[in-house]
Amino acid sequence: MAEETSSQHGTAGGAVPFYAPTGNEVALFEHAHRNRLPLLLKGPTGCGKTRFVAHMAARLGRPLHTVSCHDDLTAADLTGRYLLKGGDTVWTDGPLTRSVREGAICYLDEVVEARKDVTVVLHPLTDDRRLLPLERTGELLEAPPAFMLVVSYNPGYQNILKSLKPSTRQRFVAIEFGFPSPEAETGIVVQESGLSADRVAPLVRLGNALRALKGQDLEEGVSTRLLVYCASLIRDGMPRDEAILASMIEPLTDDPEVKKALLRVAELTLG
Ligand SMILES: Nc1ncnc2c1ncn2[C@@H]1O[C@H](COP(=O)(O)OP(=O)(O)OP(=O)(O)O)[C@@H](O)[C@H]1O
Ligand SMILES: [Mg+2]
Numbered sequence: 001m002a003e004e005t006s007s008q009h010g011t012a013g014g015a016v017p018f019y020a021p022t023g024n025e026v027a028l029f030e031h032a033h034r035n036r037l038p039l040l041l042k043g044p045t046g047c048g049k050t051r052f053v054a055h056m057a058a059r060l061g062r063p064l065h066t067v068s069c070h071d072d073l074t075a076a077d078l079t080g081r082y083l084l085k086g087g088d089t090v091w092t093d094g095p096l097t098r099s100v101r102e103g104a105i106c107y108l109d110e111v112v113e114a115r116k117d118v119t120v121v122l123h124p125l126t127d128d129r130r131l132l133p134l135e136r137t138g139e140l141l142e143a144p145p146a147f148m149l150v151v152s153y154n155p156g157y158q159n160i161l162k163s164l165k166p167s168t169r170q171r172f173v174a175i176e177f178g179f180p181s182p183e184a185e186t187g188i189v190v191q192e193s194g195l196s197a198d199r200v201a202p203l204v205r206l207g208n209a210l211r212a213l214k215g216q217d218l219e220e221g222v223s224t225r226l227l228v229y230c231a232s233l234i235r236d237g238m239p240r241d242e243a244i245l246a247s248m249i250e251p252l253t254d255d256p257e258v259k260k261a262l263l264r265v266a267e268l269t270l271g
Contacts (some may be wrong), residue, residue, distance in 0.1 A: 001172075004086050005102060005144035005203075006076075013111075015058070016055060016058040016059055017051060017054045017055050018051075018055070018059060018191055019048065019051050019052055019054075019055035019056075020048075020180065020184055020187060020188050020191070022048075022177070022178070022180045022181070022184060023175075024202070025052060025175050025177075026059075027096075027161075028173070028175055029052075029056045030056075030261045031062070032148070032173050033056075033060060033146075033148050036145060036147075037147075037170060037172075038126045038128065038148065038149040038150070038151070038172045038173070039148070039149070039150045039151075039172060039173050039174070039175070040077075040150075040151050040152070040169065040173070040175070041053070041150065041151070041155075041173040041174070041175055041177060042152065042153055042154070042155050042174060042175070042176050042177065042222065043152075043154065043176060043177025043178060044154055044156055044178075044179070044220055044223065045153075045154055045179070045220055045223050046223025046224050046225030046226060047151045047177045047178065047179055047223060047224055047226070048177060048188075048224060049109075049177055050066075050107075050109065050152075050182075050211055050214035051094075053066075053105065053107045053150055053152075054103070054260075055136060056166075057104075057105045057107075061107070062066070062103065062104055062105045062146055062148070063099075063102055063104040063105070064105045064106075064107060064213070065094075065095040065096075065098060065099045065104055065105070065106050065107070066107045067095050067096075067106070067108050067162060068108065068109045068111060068113075069108055069110045069111050069113040069114040069118070070110070070113050070114075071110060071113055071114075071115060073113070073115065073116075073118060074115065074116050074118070075115075075117045075118050075120065075121045075269045076094065076095075076107075076136075077094055078094045078095060078096040078118060078120060078121060079091040079093075079094045079096055079097050079134055080092050080134065080136075080137075081092040081094070081136070082136065091136070091137055096121070096125075096132065097132065097134065097141065099142050099147060099149075100125070100132050100143045100144075101141065102147075103144040103145070103146030103147050104146075104147065104150045105149075106147070106148070106149050106151060107150045107202070107253070108149070108150070108152075109151075109152055109155070110153055111151040111152065111153050111164070112164055119164075119165070119168050120165045121132070122149070122171075123167075123168070123171070124169070125149060126149060126171035126172065127144060127171055130142060130143040130147070131143070132213040134147070151172065152231070156220055157217070173249045178206075179208075179211065179221070179223075179224060180210060180224065182199050182204050182205070183199075184199050185204050185207070185224060185227065186204050186226060188228075189203065189204065189220065189224070189227050189228055189231045190231075192195075192228040192231070192232070192234050193211070193228055193234075194212060194232075194233040194235050195231040195232070196229040197236055199231070199234065199240075200227075200231050202270055203227055203230055203231060203234075203244070203270070204227060205269055205270075206221045206222075206248065206265070206266055206269045207221075207224075207227050207248065207271060209265050209268075209269045210214070210222045210248065210252070210262060210265060210266075213261070213265070217253070217255075217258045217261060217262075218252055218253065218258070220252070222248050222251075222252060224249050226251060227248070229247040230236075230243050230244060230246075230247040230248050233246065233247060241266075244266055244270075245263075248266075249262045249263060
């Protein structure tokens with residue numbers, strides 16, 4: 001039985017989710033969409049990739065189907081399968097097929113986790129043929145101009161075996177996401193949490209100090225997502241230092257020594 005791998009948000013006519021651009025990514029997405037080019041987003045966890053896609057789908061007025069890839073995800077999970085319905089077998093489109101039929105944006109998150117048979121399905125869709133063959137139904141779908149495939153991954157924590165093959169990655173226009181400047185990140189966290197800028201600014205400063213430790217003690221630096229969590233907890237009345245421990249220290253490490261070092265950085269940064 002197929003698990004539900006698709007979710008839909010940012011539908012045409014709905015509110016456009018808040019997204020603060022950090023570079024030329026909005027224009028690049030629009031160019032890619034107009035020119036029927038697939039797009040690859042890479043960047044660390046919690047830096048705004050998913051929010052960006054939701055924002056762009058709403059801006060362009062296209063439905064969005066999102067799939068979180070994992071190593072059990074099969075090509076049929078994306079394209080569709082025959083399901084038993086009251087004694088009949090009925091073909092049911094998967095999120096990729098639905099996106100092609102609707103001229104929607106299909107977003108495959110953490111695409112490097114997907115199995116090889118999934119990438120095989122993507123190849124004819126991501127070159128100038130823009131075709132999706134459905135072997136089971138005998139259909140050959142041609143993607144309409146509005147259809148767009150967006151994939152993302154975090155280059156940080158995959159091993160080399162799990163990176164995308166050149167024949168796959170060279171089918172995409174790509175954007176690298178980083179963390180926003182302190183001013184921009186403060187604005188984002190204020191907007192997302194409702195905490196005032198003067199109380200958010202020190203958290204952003206701490207975030208950047210913790211990011212500087214990445215690679216030495218930490219696999220990944222503190223994300224914008226965690227800064228939003230921290231500010232939301234404080235906004236809700238939690239004491240600042242408790243909120244910092246719960247949202248900016250504990251999620252980063254399990255190592256008691258590293259934790260001590262992070263707490264020391266917090267003390268030094270915040271005074
Ligand atoms: N540029 C931005 N504009 C608005 N909100 C942002 C931005 N960057 C980050 N955020 C905030 O950070 C949160 C996490 O972002 P998002 O879920 O898009 O990260 P992601 O890059 O998709 O992470 P992951 O790789 O873990 O899926 C968002 O819910 C939002 O609150
Ligand atoms: Mg995401």
